[in-house]
Amino acid sequence: MEMFSMWLTVAVFVFALLASAVKVLREYERAVVFTLGRFWKVKGPGLIIIIPVVQSMERVDLRTLVMDVPSQDVISRDNVSVKVNAVLYFRVIDPEKAIINVERYLEATSQLAQTTLRSVLGQHELDEMLSERDRLNDDIQRILDVQTEAWGIKVANVEIKHVDIDESMVRAIARQAEAERQRRAKVIHAEGELQAAEKLVQAGTLLGGDPRAIQLRYMQTLTEIAGEKTSTIVFPMPMDLIEAFSKGKDRPG
Known part of the structure; x- marks a missing residue:
């Protein structure tokens, strides 16, 4: 009876050991495998075998990830305080670099996106933030892509979602827009008077002949x-x- 219990314990232990050695990775997952703490290889997808105790692995998701960049306080080049948030689309293209070269690549990418958003927008005026978002998105995407390349990450796209302006600044912008419309109206009226005067001079010259x-x-x-x-x-x-x-x-x- 004692012998049977011993063999049963050994069998259960071996089964648990084999079960822990077998890993199944989905199509969009990869495993970064370490052997005695040293990088060995990237494995997957499908069924893989990990030697217990000797080997360990880190799962990496290769799908495009959507990250919301929290609202950031930005001082524009013309000294206007605004709050800006954005959304970031990126994916891991090199699992080895994403695990080895940076600790918690998701958090690192998020922090880098926040600082880059503040840095880039702070170099532009408020009018550019409101009217040239496509160009600003491209600038932020390009900077992030270069800086995250060493982490095995590809930044596909960056989109500025909202630019929140203080209520007093909204009124000032409205007054500025109204003044600009009045200026254009006066210029158009003056150009019309000039053209009419030129035509009257031509008509007077013809009639006086x-x-x-x-x-x-x-x-x-x-x-x-x-x-x-x-x-x-x-x-x-x-x-x-x-x-x-x-x-x-x-x-x-």
């Missing part, structure tokens, strides 16, 4: 005024027109 032209123009204006059915018409009579009539009367019949 022949006295008969100005006479015809006055007659046409009289016709237009008479058609409005007004009770009183005040119309200036040019001296040139009077002189033309007087000269016509002085001529011998």
Whole structure:
């Protein structure tokens, strides 16, 4: 009976040892295997064997990970305080580097993304943050990708989600936008006056070239005024027109 119990204990121990040695990795997982503390190889996916006690492993997920970058306080180049948050898309492309070269690569990437977000946005003015997000996203993505390359991580995309501005600054921006619209309206009006003046000068030059032209123009204006059915018409009579009539009367019949 004692012999049977001993063999049963040994069998259970061997079964548990074999069970702990067998690992199953999914298609998107890899195992970084260490033998007596030294890196051996990257294994997976599928069924792998890990020698208990002698070997150990770290699982690494190769899927694209989505990380939310918490809201960061940023001082823009024109000294405006804003809160900015973003979302980061990245994945592990080298499991060996992700485990060996950095401790907790997820936390390291998150901290690096936060500092890079503050650093890059702090070099730009508020107008650029609001109107040039695509360019800023590309700049942040490129910087992160270069710095995380040594960790075996590929940063695929960075998207700035929200730029929160203080209420007083929102009112100031609204006043600035209104002033800008008024400035454009005045410029457009001045350009219209300039073009009208140029056309009037051209018309005056053409009409002044022949006295008969100005006479015809006055007659046409009289016709237009008479058609409005007004009770009183005040119309200036040019001296040139009077002189033309007087000269016509002085001529011998």
